[in-house]
Amino acid sequence: xxxxxxxxxxxxFGGISAVDDCSIAVEPGEILGLIxxxxxxxxxxxxxxxxxxxxxAGSVWLGDEAVTGMTPVQLANRGLLRMFQxxxxxxxxSAVDNMLTAGLARGLSEAEAERRCETLLDELTLSQVxxxxxxxxxxxxxxxxxxxxxxxxxxxxxxxxxPFAAVHPVMREAMAGFIRRRHGEGQTxxxxxxxxxxxxxxxxxxxxxxxxxxIAQGATRTVLESPAVIEAYLGSSVGSSAHV
Amino acid sequence: xxxxxxxVNGLIFGLFYALMAVGLAxxxxxxxxxxxxxxxxxxxxxxxxxxxxxxxxxxxxLALPLAALTGGALGWLVERLLMRPLYAGHGSWSSxxxxxAVVVTFGLSLLLVNLVxxxxxxxxxxxxxxxxxxxxxxxxxxxxxxxxIAAGVSLCLLIGLALFIKRSLWGRxxxxxxxxxxxxxxxxxxxxxxxxxxxxxxxxxxxxxxxxLAPLINPxxxxxxxxxxxxxxxxxxxxxxxxxxxxxxxxxxxxxxxFFAVYVSYAYRDAxxxxxxxxxxxxxxxxxxxxxxxxx
Numbered sequence: 001x002x003x004x005x006x007x008x009x010x011x012x013f014g015g016i017s018a019v020d021d022c023s024i025a026v027e028p029g030e031i032l033g034l035i036x037x038x039x040x041x042x043x044x045x046x047x048x049x050x051x052x053x054x055x056x057a058g059s060v061w062l063g064d065e066a067v068t069g070m071t072p073v074q075l076a077n078r079g080l081l082r083m084f085q086x087x088x089x090x091x092x093x094s095a096v097d098n099m100l101t102a103g104l105a106r107g108l109s110e111a112e113a114e115r116r117c118e119t120l121l122d123e124l125t126l127s128q129v130x131x132x133x134x135x136x137x138x139x140x141x142x143x144x145x146x147x148x149x150x151x152x153x154x155x156x157x158x159x160x161x162x163p164f165a166a167v168h169p170v171m172r173e174a175m176a177g178f179i180r181r182r183h184g185e186g187q188t189x190x191x192x193x194x195x196x197x198x199x200x201x202x203x204x205x206x207x208x209x210x211x212x213x214x215i216a217q218g219a220t221r222t223v224l225e226s227p228a229v230i231e232a233y234l235g236s237s238v239g240s241s242a243h244v
Numbered sequence: 245x246x247x248x249x250x251x252v253n254g255l256i257f258g259l260f261y262a263l264m265a266v267g268l269a270x271x272x273x274x275x276x277x278x279x280x281x282x283x284x285x286x287x288x289x290x291x292x293x294x295x296x297x298x299x300x301x302x303x304x305x306l307a308l309p310l311a312a313l314t315g316g317a318l319g320w321l322v323e324r325l326l327m328r329p330l331y332a333g334h335g336s337w338s339s340x341x342x343x344x345a346v347v348v349t350f351g352l353s354l355l356l357v358n359l360v361x362x363x364x365x366x367x368x369x370x371x372x373x374x375x376x377x378x379x380x381x382x383x384x385x386x387x388x389x390x391x392x393i394a395a396g397v398s399l400c401l402l403i404g405l406a407l408f409i410k411r412s413l414w415g416r417x418x419x420x421x422x423x424x425x426x427x428x429x430x431x432x433x434x435x436x437x438x439x440x441x442x443x444x445x446x447x448x449x450x451x452x453x454x455x456x457l458a459p460l461i462n463p464x465x466x467x468x469x470x471x472x473x474x475x476x477x478x479x480x481x482x483x484x485x486x487x488x489x490x491x492x493x494x495x496x497x498x499x500x501x502x503f504f505a506v507y508v509s510y511a512y513r514d515a516x517x518x519x520x521x522x523x524x525x526x527x528x529x530x531x532x533x534x535x536x537x538x539x540x
Binding site: 076092 | 413417419424426428434
């Protein structure tokens with residue numbers, strides 16, 4: 001059974017169809033790439049999956065439970081966690097308290113939260129800055145801290161929205177390494193990114209959206225070579241363009 | 245010696261102000277809106293204390309927590325019925341929350357003042373004292389028993405609240421929601437429940453302030469107006485939404501007012517806070533303890 005699946009999702013904003021008849025499935029333990037040009041509906045889909053938007057039609061299933069329209073907190077407590085492109089750490093408490101607060105909120109005991117916090121701080125190379133307020137960390141460190149907050153109580157599935165955007169290459173490799181290690185332990189991800197080399201590297205399977213619709217899905221290389229995907233990113237060929 | 249007397253009495257008033265203002269700061273912290281009905285939490289607390297003690301014949305020491313519970317219940321109701329549409333659900337008012345909050349809380353303030361005026365009457369009541377003592381002096385400092393007891397209770401409550409916010413799981417969650425509401429939801433923190441808790445605490449604190457001062461102020465329906473204005477001044481002085489800044493600003497305002505009343509003008513004592521506010525904002529627009537700039 002798929003870990004997460006959608007059936008016929010639709011979301012309209014006025015006359016604009018942000019998500020149109022979208023059906024996807026994520027299998028346990030996979031990293032699914034979600035790609036598409038700007039305005040293709042990726043973030044709207046992620047917003048619906050994570051409870052920030054209610055769909056106009058269609059359904060979302062987490063395992064065998066219908067979770068359509070649930071709030072972000074209800075979904076987080078069921079193991080579906082979302083990370084935004086902009087970091088959402090708590091800026092006026094320390095890095096370690098950020099992680100402990102997230103762990104305790106998701107039901108870990110204090111001892112377990114502290115143990116996992118230590119391990120993650122080491123793995124994410126944040127031990128040196130553990131007692132600094134999160135607001136004083138660099139942009140890359142905040143992203144790593146957010147990974148720590150997300151994985152202190154490992155979710156069933158993590159939705160990562162542009163985690164590598166505007167991040168130094170060294171930090172980017174640290175994040176990619178973290179994702180690879182969690183994937184090796186069986187963690188499931190949806191990864192939204194415009195960074196195609198990273199998508200090819202991390203995601204065996206991808207879904208491409210354009211104008212709210214799924215235009216291709218399957219093995220990532222096959223998706224990237226699909227004429228529909230190339231046209232979505234680059235437009236129609238010069239010869240067929242009426243504007244040229 | 246007069247200065248010591250003024251300092252101690254100023255700090256005592258500062259504690260009362262802090263008890264009142266800290267709830268307002270917490271509400272601003274978690275929702276980023278101003279509760280214009282905060283003075284009425286104070287008024288309801290003082291009335292609850294007086295009526296429970298005088299009409300039901302319940303001892304004042306028991307009427308005090310009952311008044312706090314009344315304020316807490318009012319806070320819970322206000323959040324549940326009036327504030328939740330502001331942020332909960334996919335069709336919330338969050339895009340125009342400032343306008344919504346101003347209209348709703350201002351309307352609630354008028355409603356509560358007029359309800360009390362019609363139901364209980366427009367005449368001030370005098371609350372029963374917690375302890376019967378005449379004025380006494382400790383060295384150069386003149387005190388009265390009720391004021392000292394009220395200050396002691398306020399101090400204990402503020403220390404308790406500070407420890408709760410700093411140390412407890414719920415307190416950490418309040419800090420998290422205040423610092424990043426969306427991030428809190430993503431971390432699995434129930435921001436709705438946390439907001440509800442903040443309104444209950446805020447209602448209890450303001451109601452307790454009203455109950456503790458009821459024997460000293462003879463509460464009438466509009467008794468909450470001045471404390472509310474002082475609370476707004478304190479919250480801005482302390483740095484919008486900063487609980488620690490609010491507590492410190494309350495103590496500073498209490499002491500400054502005390503000196504101003506004696507050395508400058510007693511008649512303009514209540515206006516002094518507003519003058520101080522203007523002066524501070526000219527120099528530090530973010531308040532005395534606020535953060536410079538805003539997060540995007």
